[in-house]
Amino acid sequence: MYVAVKGGEAAIANAHRLLADRRRGDRSVPALRIDQIVEQLALGIDRVMAEGSLYDRELAALAVMQSRGDLIEAIFLVRAYRTTLPRFGYTRPIDTAAMQVERRVSATYKDLPGGQLLGPTFDYTHRLLDPQLAGDPDVVEPEQRETDGQRMARVSEILAREGLIEADGELPEDHLTGDITREPLEFPQARDSRLQALSRGDEGFLLALGYSTQRGYGRSHPFVGEVRIGEVEVELDVPELPFPVTLGRIRVTECQMVNQFKGSAKAPPQFTRGYGLVFGQSERKAMAMSLCDRALRAGELGEDITAPAQDEEFVISHSDNVQATGFVEHLKLPHYVDFQAELDLVRRMRGEHEKRNQINENDQREAAE
Amino acid sequence: MKMDRRQERETEAQRKVAMAALAMAPGDELKRLCAAAGVSNDAELLRGPETGLVSVRGRIGGGGAPFNFGEATVTRATVRLPSGEIGHSYALGRDKEKAKLSAITDALWQNPERRAEIEDKIIAPLRAAQAEADATSRAETAATKVDFFTMVRGED
Known part of the structure; x- marks a missing residue:
């Protein structure tokens, strides 16, 4: 009933x-x-x-x-x-080397072409609350300096020239680019689908996992080869035009993590990599993403899978905060009938437990007499 | 014949640049420029303006295999002018009026008699404003460039 x-x-x-x-x-x-x-x-x-x-x-x-x-x-x-909007298509891949850079730092090369550009960063601030902000004080215009117009090559290109780092990350020629918004989640995932999940994954979750690799749970000896933030052009191929149409620009953050070298019988020792690419100015997230990407490549690189951050199914299944909040928060919705059944069960077990105790007590009394 | 194709390709390249300027234009600025240039709103809408999504792709490691990393809103429109030209527009965001005006401007641009005027009064000012904003942003970023220097300590 x-x-x-x-x-x-x-x-x-x-x-x-x-x-x-x-x-x-x-x-x-x-x-x-x-x-x-x-x-x-x-x-x-x-x-x-x-x-x-x-x-x-x-x-x-x-x-x-x-x-x-x-x-x-x-x-x-x-x-x-x-989910209410139709999909017009897939853009051409953005070119982060052609970015209008607003910030770009490398922890591996001091004097890289284009230099270290701090941009609007919280780094090197003293983290002291500024009560004056509450009074809406005048803010001075930013300083300007002449630009040298140097092309800002990605740091990975510099290391690649010496052959000391693995390539950007190719997938087999016949591989169709995965799309986790269109296909059900299946493991193991190809790296492209995994990166898509990580890019929209919860910042806090990925941050904690990235941190765990630094503390020894799947250590990968990371260096920030480069973090860059800025605007990139987005282009779309459409049937009605003979050229890819420019849709405009979006701001993204890219992190190139450079990790401990790895060699095999076939490949000479070289640095390995983790990659992070995120909408907006989201440096912490892009860095955490690149740490997780590298950790999740453990299997591919022949490393033992011993830590949570290296476990693809664990990481990807729990990285989406909309799914996570849905399942955790549904616990507060009415479970009256479920709970009633549990209550009945506990009452029954309690009754049986008490009956058993009674019998035991009687047995002991009889034995003592 | 060969000459024609080259010319055609050149025109296509110019149209791509013009459409990019329209896509990147702030909606209000485009409306102001169109009004000042006397661009009429009179066009038959063949499609839209309608808003949808594109899946934005990056490349693994920056230059490797493509992957989808998120979606973006895009609004597009297609119009036909009374004189017959068909214009298209695509731009990030959800500004439908901008989409219609951009498509009309694209259609006018394709009329060789109107092209110079559209370039002068709409495309050129948009590109100049964008170039200036980019230059300012680059100069502001350049001011945050680290100049390293070496401190020599001790006698020798």
Whole structure:
């Protein structure tokens, strides 16, 4: 027999109305505008775009506003919105070597062509709270300096010239580029699908896993060959035009992690690599992604799989925070019938347990007499 | 014949550049320039303006095999002018008015008699503004370039 229980309609409606009120907060405080969120909470927006897997600043800002700043809720909203739109196609691969660079640092080469460009970084700040910001002080314009117009080759190209590093990461000629938004998740994954999952994976989860490899759980001796942030052009092939049409530019962060050398009977010792590519200015995420990418190549590189970060199924199955929050948070939804059954079971077991104790006690008493 | 094909390719390259300038233009700026150039909104919409997604690809290691790393919103439109030219537009984002205006501008651009005027009044200012913004951004980044120097310690 199945008995449906209904109720809570009015409670739900009123809860949502209350949520709308609390989201807006004190009406005497001016409401946030989308452009304010886009401009002044830019890195939060970047995270929502990266993990929501949708590049659209205004939409991400709207999601942050609607979710009261709960970024995982915002990411959820963006993911849900995505499903309402048709797909026009796959872009041509972006060329990060042609990036309009806003930041670029290397931990491996001091004097690389193009130099070390710090850009708008939190690095080297003292992490002291600045109470003056609350008073909206005037902010001076940035300093400018003449550019030398040097092409900024990727660091991997420099090492590649000497043959000391493995190639960029080719897949077999007949390999069709995977798309985890269109195909069910299957293990083992090809590296392209894995990178797609990592690129939209939860920053905190990937950060912790990357950290775990540094602490010895799947050690890979990483160096940041290069981190670069900036804008790249996006092009799409469309049937109605005889050339790939430029859609505009997006800001991305790329991390080239260079890891301990590895050789085999066939290949001479050389550096191996992990790769990170993320929407927006998301340096921590791109670095964590590249650490995880390298750790997950353990099998391919003939290393023992001993640590969580090297376990593909574990990492990829748990990296998506929309899935994770859905399953964890569903626990608070009504489980009345499930729980009733469990309650019955525990009561029955308790009864049997007490009966057994009674019998034991009687047996002991009889034995003593 | 050979000459024609070369010329055709050149025109295609120019059109690609013009369409890129339209795609990257801020919507308000494009509307202002179109109004100033007297671009009429009068065109038959053959498709859209409609918003959809593209899956954005990168390459493993920067130059290796392609992989999808996220999606982006794109809005496109196709129009036909009363004079018969068909224009297209594609741009990141969800600005439908910009998509329509861009498609109209692309259609006008294809009319050899209007091309110079469209280039002068719309494409050139857009490209100049973009180039200036890029130059400023590059100069600001350049000011954060690290100049290393060596400190000599001790007598010898």
